[in-house]
Amino acid sequence: MTIRHIVAWKLAASDEATRSEHSESVISALTALKGLVPEIQHITVGAGVVEGNWDLALIVDVADLAALDAYQNHPAHQAVLPLVRSVVSDRVAVDIDLSALAR
């Protein structure tokens, strides 16, 4: 089984300079989790590049739902949440089981 945890965010700021600064700080903080949280098999974090869609996306692959729980409760992940929550206005998450898919 592999669980793919997918999160999308909308940035709260409206001016371009602040949005870019917030986007970069979230991307670097989340990308750094790769070396800190052992449950992370693969992580991709990026800024949205299409006008009108949302602004940030995170894709994290973990072994199973228990590993997803461990990732979300890991101190390093918990430490990033205040930053993320301080700069976003909306969040959506979907978790899919890659082993259940015809890909």
Add this chain to the structure above:
Amino acid sequence: MTIRHIVAWKLAASDEATRSEHSESVISALTALKGLVPEIQHITVGAGVVEGNWDLALIVDVADLAALDAYQNHPAHQAVLPLVRSVVSDRVAVDIDLSALAR
């Protein structure tokens, strides 16, 4: 450059049997695009497995923004949209440039 087009949906139905039927029909219709739309480098479509998060996710990798446009306007993709729109209540999309990321 590789653009990763990420879409999350919330299903509209509330009863489990209908939700499961709608989820499966969307997943098979979108997964079938792989053989129909040449711009698709990779496609993953799955049902959400965590209570409280959203219900369906699509991840499509294409070469660039022009290929994303071609994918979205391809007749086979257009043909799936009425089905998807008929069973979802909400949609969020983020498009990230994988080549711009430290992964």
